[in-house]
Amino acid sequence: MSDTTLVSAPPAKASSPARSALADIWRQFRAHRGGVVGLAVFVFIVAAVYIGPFIHRVAPNAINIRDKNQWPSMAHPFGTDNLGKDMLAQVLAGGKTSLAVGFTAMLLALFLGTLVGVLSGYSRRLDGPLMRLTDLFLALPLLPLLLVILLLFRDTLRAAFGPETGIFILIVFVIGVTSWMHTARIVRGDVLAVKSQEFILAAKSSGMREYRIIWRHILPNVLSSIMVSATLGIASAIITESALSFLGLGFPSDFPTWGRLLFDGANFLQLTPSRVLWPGLAISLTVLSVNYVGDAIRDALDPRSLKR
Amino acid sequence: MQLKDITKGNGSMKKLKLLLVGTAAALALAGSAAQAARGTDGDLKILFWQAVSTMNPYLSGGTKEVYASSMVIEPLARYDEKGELVPMLVTEIPTVENGGVSKDLLSMTWKLKPDLKWSDGTTFTADDAIFTWQYCKAPDGGCAQAAYYEGVKSVEAPDPHTVKITFTEPKPYPYSAFVGAQSPIIQKKQFEKCVGAAAPGCTSANFGPIGTGPFMVKEFKPNDVITFTANPNYRDAAKPAFATATLKGGGDAASAARAVLETGEYDYAWNMQVEPEVLATMLKAGKGKLETAFGTQVERININHFNPDPKLGDKRATKEGGPHPALSDPAVRRALSLAIDRDVIVETGYGAAGRPTCNIVPAPAAVASTKNDSWCLKQDIEGANKLLDDAGWKKGSDGIRAKNGVKLSFLYQTSTNSVRQATQELVKDMWSQIGVATELRNISASVYFGGDPASPDTFQKFFADIEMLTNNFDGTDPEKYLAGWLCDKIPSPANGWQGENEVRYCNPDYDKKVAELSKTADPDKRAALSKELNDMLTEEGALIPLIHRGSVSSRSLTLEGVRMNGWDSELWNVADWSRKK
Numbered sequence: 111m112s113d114t115t116l117v118s119a120p121p122a123k124a125s126s127p128a129r130s131a132l133a134d135i136w137r138q139f140r141a142h143r144g145g146v147v148g149l150a151v152f153v154f155i156v157a158a159v160y161i162g163p164f165i166h167r168v169a170p171n172a173i174n175i176r177d178k179n180q181w182p183s184m185a186h187p188f189g190t191d192n193l194g195k196d197m198l199a200q201v202l203a204g205g206k207t208s209l210a211v212g213f214t215a216m217l218l219a220l221f222l223g224t225l226v227g228v229l230s231g232y233s234r235r236l237d238g239p240l241m242r243l244t245d246l247f248l249a250l251p252l253l254p255l256l257l258v259i260l261l262l263f264r265d266t267l268r269a270a271f272g273p274e275t276g277i278f279i280l281i282v283f284v285i286g287v288t289s290w291m292h293t294a295r296i297v298r299g300d301v302l303a304v305k306s307q308e309f310i311l312a313a314k315s316s317g318m319r320e321y322r323i324i325w326r327h328i329l330p331n332v333l334s335s336i337m338v339s340a341t342l343g344i345a346s347a348i349i350t351e352s353a354l355s356f357l358g359l360g361f362p363s364d365f366p367t368w369g370r371l372l373f374d375g376a377n378f379l380q381l382t383p384s385r386v387l388w389p390g391l392a393i394s395l396t397v398l399s400v401n402y403v404g405d406a407i408r409d410a411l412d413p414r415s416l417k418r
Numbered sequence: 419m420q421l422k423d424i425t426k427g428n429g430s431m432k433k434l435k436l437l438l439v440g441t442a443a444a445l446a447l448a449g450s451a452a453q454a455a456r457g458t459d460g461d462l463k464i465l466f467w468q469a470v471s472t473m474n475p476y477l478s479g480g481t482k483e484v485y486a487s488s489m490v491i492e493p494l495a496r497y498d499e500k501g502e503l504v505p506m507l508v509t510e511i512p513t514v515e516n517g518g519v520s521k522d523l524l525s526m527t528w529k530l531k532p533d534l535k536w537s538d539g540t541t542f543t544a545d546d547a548i549f550t551w552q553y554c555k556a557p558d559g560g561c562a563q564a565a566y567y568e569g570v571k572s573v574e575a576p577d578p579h580t581v582k583i584t585f586t587e588p589k590p591y592p593y594s595a596f597v598g599a600q601s602p603i604i605q606k607k608q609f610e611k612c613v614g615a616a617a618p619g620c621t622s623a624n625f626g627p628i629g630t631g632p633f634m635v636k637e638f639k640p641n642d643v644i645t646f647t648a649n650p651n652y653r654d655a656a657k658p659a660f661a662t663a664t665l666k667g668g669g670d671a672a673s674a675a676r677a678v679l680e681t682g683e684y685d686y687a688w689n690m691q692v693e694p695e696v697l698a699t700m701l702k703a704g705k706g707k708l709e710t711a712f713g714t715q716v717e718r719i720n721i722n723h724f725n726p727d728p729k730l731g732d733k734r735a736t737k738e739g740g741p742h743p744a745l746s747d748p749a750v751r752r753a754l755s756l757a758i759d760r761d762v763i764v765e766t767g768y769g770a771a772g773r774p775t776c777n778i779v780p781a782p783a784a785v786a787s788t789k790n791d792s793w794c795l796k797q798d799i800e801g802a803n804k805l806l807d808d809a810g811w812k813k814g815s816d817g818i819r820a821k822n823g824v825k826l827s828f829l830y831q832t833s834t835n836s837v838r839q840a841t842q843e844l845v846k847d848m849w850s851q852i853g854v855a856t857e858l859r860n861i862s863a864s865v866y867f868g869g870d871p872a873s874p875d876t877f878q879k880f881f882a883d884i885e886m887l888t889n890n891f892d893g894t895d896p897e898k899y900l901a902g903w904l905c906d907k908i909p910s911p912a913n914g915w916q917g918e919n920e921v922r923y924c925n926p927d928y929d930k931k932v933a934e935l936s937k938t939a940d941p942d943k944r945a946a947l948s949k950e951l952n953d954m955l956t957e958e959g960a961l962i963p964l965i966h967r968g969s970v971s972s973r974s975l976t977l978e979g980v981r982m983n984g985w986d987s988e989l990w991n992v993a994d995w996s997r998k999k
Contacts, residue, residue, distance in 0.1 A: 175762050261874060
C-alpha cells in the first residue's frame with residue numbers, strides 16, 4: 111500500500127503548476143486509487159443500466175409462467191423470478207429508477223442542507239431559528255409524515271403527471287425533504303470554523319459583498335464535507351426508496367426498483383439465490399463506488415492538498 | 419389426582435356414575451392402539467408466528483387468540499372438519515326434529531352433559547352459560563364476539579343441566595350463541611367481577627381462564643409464550659395424551675414453516691402464508707407435512723359500480739357520483755372475468771392452499787353452486803375480446819379499448835402482500851391481452867383493512883376501479899353473508915362508510931330473494947336459495963370470485979391425530995393429538 115502511494119505521488123508533484131484548476135483536480139483525483147476504481151465501477155453500472163436494455167432486449171415485465179424460478183441460463187443470464195420475469199431485465203430497469211431517485215433526492219437534500227447550513231453558520235441572526243427548524247425535522251416521525259404527504263398529494267400528482275412520474279416526483283420530494291438535516295448540521299459546523307479565519311476577515315475588510323464571500327471563500331472550503339454527505343445521501347435515498355416500496359407507499363408493485371427486487375426475492379433465497387444476489391450487489395456496488403468517488407473528490411478539492 | 423377429588427367432593431352415587439363413564443371411555447379407547455393414558459406423551463410444541471395477546475376471545479377478535487383459547491375453554495358445540503356440528507359439552511345438537519328447537523323457531527334448548535367439571539374442580543352448570551351471554555352483552559364491555567349473540571332475547575336455566583335460548587324473532591339457523599370457537603363458555607365464578615367496563619382490567623382471568631378443555635394455562639406471557647398443563651378434570655380420563663403444551667409466538671410465516679418442516683423443532687405451526695415453491699423446498703427435509711382445510715374464504719376481485727373519479731370530490735364512489743363510466747357495462751365485467759386464468763394464479767401464489775372458484779359461497783358442499791363453473795373457470799381470451807368488440811369497445815392505437823372517449827383503463831388496488839402483488843401482475847398481464855390497461859396500487863394492510871373513515875385508502879371507500887381482498891363467513895350458513903350485497907349495505911358517507919356491499923351492487927330482485935331466505939327454515943330450500951343468490955352475483959358480474967382459499971398449517975410427522983379444520987379452531991381436537999410411537 112505504501113509502495114503504491116510512493117510510486118504514484120512523484121509524477122503528481124513534478125507536473126507544472128501552470129495547469130488549470132480543473133486539470134489539477136483531475137490529477138489529484140487520479141492519485142486516489144479507490145476513487146478511480148469507484149468511478150470506473152460507477153460508470154459501468156450507469157452505462158449498463160442505460161445501454162443494457164438495448165442489448166438485452168427482454169421486457170422487464172413480460173410474464174412467462176412456464177419459465178418461473180429458473181437458475182441463470184443463456185436466455186436468462188440472471189435467472190427468472192416466480193412469475194417467470196427475466197431478472198437481468200428487471201435489475202436493469204430497476205437500476206434506472208433507483209439511480210434516478212437516489213441522485214435527484216440526494217441533490218435536493220444537498221441543496222436544502224447546504225443552504226440551511228451555510229445560512230445558519232454564517233448569519234448569527236438566522237442561526238437559532240434555522241437550527242430549531244432542523245431539530246424539528248429530525249424529530250418528525252418519518253412514516254406518519256409520509257402517509258400524510260402521500261394521502262394529500264398522490265391523486266393530484268397522479269392526475270397531473272401520470273402514475274409513474276407523479277410518484278417519482280413525490281418520492282424524490284419526500285426523501286429529499288426528510289434527509290437534509292445531517293448535511294445542514296455538518297455544513298454549519300464547518301462554516302463556523304472557516305468563518306473565524308483571517309482570510310474571511312481580510313475579505314470582509316476589503317469590502318467584498320457577503321454573498322461573494324460565501325460563494326468564493328466559504329463554500330470551496332466546506333465542499334469536502336458536502337461531498338461526503340452527498341455520497342452518503344445517495345446510499346440512504348436508494349435504501350429509503352426500497353423501504354417505501356416495501357411498505358406499499360412507493361412505486362406500483364410491477365415497477366421494479368432495486369430495493370423492491372431485493373425484498374421480493376428474500377423468501378426465495380434457497381430456491382433462486384440470484385434473485386437476491388444481483389439487486390443486492392447492485393445496491394452495494396453503487397453505494398460503495400459512490401463513496402470512494404466522493405472520497406477522492408474530497409481529497410482533490412481540499413485546498414491543502416492542492417498546495418502540494 | 420382425579421380420584422382424590424371425587425372422594426372428597428361427591429356422593430357415592432356420582433362416584434359410581436363417574437367410574438362407569440371412565441370404564442366406558444377406557445373401553446372405547448381400547449380400540450385405538452396409539453393412545454395410552456393422559457399425560458404420557460411429554461410436551462406438545464406449537465408455533466404461532468403472530469403471538470397471542472390474550473386468552474379471552476371475547477376481548478379480541480383475532481384468530482390467533484380464538485385458536486389459543488380453544489385449548490382451554492370450549493363452546494357447547496363446535497364444527498368438525500366437514501363443517502358438521504358436533505356436541506362438546508352437550509348430549510346432542512338440538513333440532514326441530516328432536517324437539518330441541520321450537521316449532522316457531524323462537525327458542526332452542528341445549529342439554530348439558532352430566533358431571534362436567536371446570537379445571538379447578540367445581541361443577542359446570544347452565545348458570546355459566548347464562549353468565550357468558552350476560553358478559554358479552556354487557557354495555558362498555560367491548561365484546562368482540564357480540565355478533566354471535568345477536569337476536570338473543572334471553573338465556574335461561576330451567577334446571578342446572580339445561581340451557582334455553584329465546585330469540586327476538588324466528589331464527590331459521592339458530593346455531594350461533596355458544597357454538598364454535600368464537601363463543602366458548604367462561605366460568606361465572608372467575609369472571610363475575612369482570613363484567614362491562616371492568617372486563618379488560620381482569621388480567622389474571624383474561625390471561626388464565628378456567629375452562630373445561632383438555633389443557634389449562636400454567637403461565638401466560640402476553641405476545642410471547644404460553645405454557646399449558648393437562649387438565650386433571652377433563653371429561654375423558656385418557657386425554658389429552660400430552661402432559662404439557664407450549665405455544666410460542668413471534669417470527670414470520672417462512673421461519674415458522676422452517677421450524678416444523680425443515681428443522682423439526684416444533685410439532686405444529688399455524689398459517690403458512692408462504693409461496694408454494696418455498697414450502698416445497700422445505701418439505702424436502704422430510705420432517706413434516708402440510709395440512710390444508712378449506713372453509714369459506716374466497717379471494718375476490720371487487721368491481722366498483724360507482725364512479726371513483728377524484729374529480730368528483732366528495733361524491734366519488736357514491737350514488738350521487740353516478741355509475742362507473744366503463745364498469746357499469748355488463749359486457750366489460752363479463753369480459754374481465756373471462757380473461758382471467760385462475761389456474762395460473764393458484765399455481766404461482768397458492769399451491770395446495772387454493773382452488774379456482776366462481777362462487778362467492780364456495781362451501782359447504784350443500785350450498786356451493788356449480789352452475790357457472792362451465793363458462794367461468796376456464797380462461798377465454800377470444801370470447802372476452804369478442805364480447806368487447808360486440809359491445810362497441812374498439813382498440814385504439816395504444817392497444818387500449820375505448821368507447822365514446824371512455825378508456826378501459828383501471829386502477830387496481832389491494833393490500834401489501836407478496837402473493838397479492840404477484841396475482842395483481844398476472845391479472846394485469848391477462849387483461850392486457852383483451853385491451854384493458856391496469857394501474858396497480860398496493861396499500862398497507864393496516865390501512866386498507868383498518869376501516870378508518872378518514873382514510874381514502876380503505877377497501878370500503880373503494881376509491882379505485884378494481885380491488886382485491888378475501889372475505890368469508892363464520893359457520894356454515896351463508897344467509898348473513900349474502901345479505902351483505904343488499905342495496906342498503908352500500909358504504910356511503912351517510913353510514914360512515916360502513917356496510918359490506920363494497921362493490922355497490924344494487925338489484926331489487928336480489929333483495930327480494932334475501933328476504934325470502936331469511937323466512938325459510940327448510941334446509942334444502944335454504945340451500946337452493948343461497949345458490950341462486952350466489953349465481954346472481956357471479957352472472958351479473960357484481961364481483962369476480964377468484965380463489966377458494968384454504969388455511970394451511972404444518973405439522974411434524976411425529977404428531978398424530980391432527981384433523982385440520984376450516985370451520986372452527988384448528989386446535990379444536992387437540993385433546994386427541996398424540997405422539998407417534
